[in-house]
Amino acid sequence: MTTSASSDVLDTARRAKAAAAELAPQPSGVRDAALLAIADALRARTGEILTANAADVARARDNGTGEAMIDRLTLTAERVAAIAADVAHVVTLPDPVGEVLRGSTLANGLEIRQIRVPLGVVGIIYEARPNVTVDAAALCLKSGNAVLLRGSGSAYASNTALVGVVRDAIGTAGLPADAVQLVPGESRDSVKELMRARGLVDVLIPRGGASLIRTVVEESTVPVIETGTGNCHVYVDEHADLDMALRVLVNAKASRVSVCNSAETVLVHAAVAGAFLPRALSALAGAGVTVHGDAAWQAAGDAVLPATDEDWAAEYLSLDIAAAVVPDLDAAVAHIRRWSSGHTEAIVTRDQAAARRFVAQVDAAAVMVNASTRFTDGAEFGFGAEIGISTQKLHARGPMGLPELTSTKYVVTGDGHIR
Amino acid sequence: MTTSASSDVLDTARRAKAAAAELAPQPSGVRDAALLAIADALRARTGEILTANAADVARARDNGTGEAMIDRLTLTAERVAAIAADVAHVVTLPDPVGEVLRGSTLANGLEIRQIRVPLGVVGIIYEARPNVTVDAAALCLKSGNAVLLRGSGSAYASNTALVGVVRDAIGTAGLPADAVQLVPGESRDSVKELMRARGLVDVLIPRGGASLIRTVVEESTVPVIETGTGNCHVYVDEHADLDMALRVLVNAKASRVSVCNSAETVLVHAAVAGAFLPRALSALAGAGVTVHGDAAWQAAGDAVLPATDEDWAAEYLSLDIAAAVVPDLDAAVAHIRRWSSGHTEAIVTRDQAAARRFVAQVDAAAVMVNASTRFTDGAEFGFGAEIGISTQKLHARGPMGLPELTSTKYVVTGDGHIR
Incomplete structure (x- = not known):
């Protein structure tokens, strides 16, 4: 050499x-x-x-x-x-x-x-x-x-x-x-x-x-x-279709873990946490995913590891996910503003007003409404080719x-x- | 303080x-x-x-x-x-x-x-x-x-x-x-x-x-x-209307010397140098401009100071201009490629092919054909407002x-x- x-x-x-x-x-x-x-x-x-x-x-x-x-x-x-x-x-x-x-x-x-x-x-x-x-x-x-x-x-x-x-x-x-x-x-x-x-x-x-x-x-x-660093979030809103949320979450996390558009954190509105967390834990476990959760997630499942700031910041690129329950959409947006790498953020909701607010307030290259984060990709977007995914705002x-x-x-x- | x-x-x-x-x-x-x-x-x-x-x-x-x-x-x-x-x-x-x-x-x-x-x-x-x-x-x-x-x-x-x-x-x-x-x-x-x-x-x-x-x-x-650094050139082509070239040159250099879109160098095709240089020297002198020229310009006028690499590189922002005679359009483009700050470059020509070649080969934010460099400006371009003039290529x-x-x-x- x-x-x-x-x-x-x-x-x-x-x-x-x-x-x-x-x-x-x-x-x-x-x-x-x-x-x-x-x-x-x-x-x-x-x-x-x-x-x-x-x-x-x-x-x-x-x-x-x-x-x-x-x-x-x-x-x-x-x-x-x-x-x-x-x-x-x-x-x-x-x-x-x-x-x-x-x-x-x-x-x-x-x-x-x-x-x-x-x-x-x-x-x-x-x-x-x-x-x-x-x-x-x-x-x-x-x-x-x-x-x-x-x-x-x-x-x-x-x-x-x-x-x-x-x-x-x-x-x-x-x-x-x-x-x-x-x-x-x-x-x-x-x-x-x-x-x-x-x-x-x-x-x-x-x-x-x-x-x-x-x-x-x-x-x-x-x-x-x-290019490329992706700490992407899936937010499950109060008004989410929970079947859809489960499908999107598992796809976003587990369909391919080594890529920048895979999800690294799931945020769940408190109003649906009781119904959603057990189903999510079961589905994620089925896909081989380890959950690093806040107190609410830990209370919902024995296998949940405690999440620290390192988890909120992590781009795992592995079968791990950070998980939190949030009191409302504003808190979800605030969490994302603090920890996001500005790549892709997703909301699952049936509520048009919630979707509009999430889209307007989240600052990222791509915002998904009722779709997996995994779609942020030149080929998926129909560009025919891709030299990379920019996470900056200029150019x-x-x-x-x-x-x-x-x-x-x-x-x-x-x-x-x-x- | x-x-x-x-x-x-x-x-x-x-x-x-x-x-x-x-x-x-x-x-x-x-x-x-x-x-x-x-x-x-x-x-x-x-x-x-x-x-x-x-x-x-x-x-x-x-x-x-x-x-x-x-x-x-x-x-x-x-x-x-x-x-x-x-x-x-x-x-x-x-x-x-x-x-x-x-x-x-x-x-x-x-x-x-x-x-x-x-x-x-x-x-x-x-x-x-x-x-x-x-x-x-x-x-x-x-x-x-x-x-x-x-x-x-x-x-x-x-x-x-x-x-x-x-x-x-x-x-x-x-x-x-x-x-x-x-x-x-x-x-x-x-x-x-x-x-x-x-x-x-x-x-x-x-x-x-x-x-x-x-x-x-x-x-x-x-x-x-x-933003802003402007070492702008006016190239007077073999097929230029010399009256137009004179008008554009004096305007580009002398209408306002402290701005980034004013001309700092004039390049003249050798075929029209004999006819153009005496007229240009007289018009520039009339506008109070000092010429820093190559051998051909020095031979054409007693008041012409010798140009050095510093002159080719200079953004004078003053009543000074660097001046050279070039054997052809390719030499003009090569000079501009070497010394330009990538702001605005102008060609004066009646020849459509020369204009096309100049536009294609000159690498600048704006290329003027038969117009003064002074037009590179948000208000002149009809943008209504301007936060600056970018001389970079990204964004x-x-x-x-x-x-x-x-x-x-x-x-x-x-x-x-x-x-």
Whole structure:
């Protein structure tokens, strides 16, 4: 393992900036042809990709990596084919670049148009799964951006092989190969260099665990889009259909625990606690979920562990849930305001006024009314693709598709207009 | 002059966050009534505002402040009336909050709407002119945001009086007074506290000189919208109407030199340099402008000073301009790519293909075709109001009106949908 010299990362970023300038004016036909070339090349060169991946997997096994992580790291011919199919799917999505968002002719005859343009150079910092390497490259190319990929050290050989295939393919298709680059080096230093490449990199998108995201947000001078941390709540209102509430709760918590849109806390209105808690405890136990509850939940079930502030704050990503009874909707909102990560919050209610109040007062990227938190997802929302889920308020909030990978430019046309 | 204790600024931010939560669900009628109450109160209490302002002005004179700065600081009954009228004008603008940006019903029956919501707490860091205090407060209230105002120490008494009037007025109108607060303290420390109030403040907008903006961008952990630095270019193409080019150039440079949308560099295609340079030198000299030119410009006029890299980089904000002759459009674009601050770039040409190429390849918030750079302005663009001009690519680019002071929220409604 080598440590990247400072200049390596910056040189990479400089080449990306030059490639972005070349890429931006390319029409969508050229970009789409490059994407199809990538899909073809992935299929044609699956063998060398699998060889590189096998080296990563062997190294991970030698390092005593757990089976779940090994599985995320492992590529097969089938998985490479799926990655290629995903790239081909991106071709079918509408091109965001060039879309006219606003336009008018002013009283003085000046014509103003606000058009979508690529962001420029997008840096993605991510972990484990090598499929993200190709996904991110495809979405950035489709939206006219150059991309700097900084994947996990454990997937370095796989990522090197994949990026090699992608670069060859886009070069053949007439795009600058440097529009897609792996950030050199496997050490943490290369991430630091990337975070300081202001003026060369237009945005950094960290995808991964909460600690990675926090580090990037705090230390980066490059603008950041914060993604993914999800401490999501399900609030069961006084006027909830309790059958529906049970269904939504179990789905939100237990259908897939390792994802950011799974529920981590359930709040129940006191008026229905007596009826709901026993049923919820039974259903959650049936799904293998451990409940960390307040006094009311503890009183309702022997297996309930006592909840502390750490539980209210936790993004478990496991078969655990925090649980509280609240006196009213306002208290539910107050709890969510205090502990939410601003990802997704859900209310189950038949009361229109309660739903309106919850939607208006809860501050999150997505608010669900009588639906599982698990629906906050680019594919579920019909975006066709997703580069991540933003939990910040600037630029993009919620699932980010292709339009969120663009900026805008005002084009003003006159015939010699002066002020 | 007192130095603010750390906790003062954070307490202010905490109160702002609570006020923002109260403010967000208020309908536009309530917010508009509060704005009208502010306008009335400014008119009714002009006397005490002028008394406070007189103290600032006296202190500034004692400190030997220059007349231009004294003028920017000084309020008169007429100026207060103009500020009140501006507030009343904000009432007439469309409310961005609640606008549905996208909406659809998915195949499974889930209804998705993306709606505009306030950002929450907006921090504005600005200099000198006390009218910004009221303008910024009005725009933030109109868009449903709480605002933390951190003006110049030199206007502290004026700002304290103005914010007092605003707070009383909105309190009477039923909004939380803490939706508008002055950041306590006049020292630089209070700016630092504000920049570290991540989680309490949703966005910081620095308005002022390049060094203030650079400091905030580099040191803030709160998300920042970078505003205002303008190293704007006028490119006179081979196929320019030279009369038009002369008119646009002189207007862009000399109509108002202290603003970010004034031109700082002129680039001339070599094919028209012989015809254009003598006329440009004469017109610029007539407007009192000093030219800092390359060899070709120096050869064309005795008064031309030699340009260095510092000139290409300079935002003069004075009666100075950097000037170069370029061999072709590509060289003009390359020069702009290297030195531009990404604010506004202009081309003067009769050639449609050249205009298209310039627009596609220049990376700036606004690109002017046959129009002065001076048009990049919220009022000129018809936005009715402007909180600043963003030179960054995330969230907002170019003049920022009310919609740019909002975020979005997805509201998803089902009838018990699970995945």
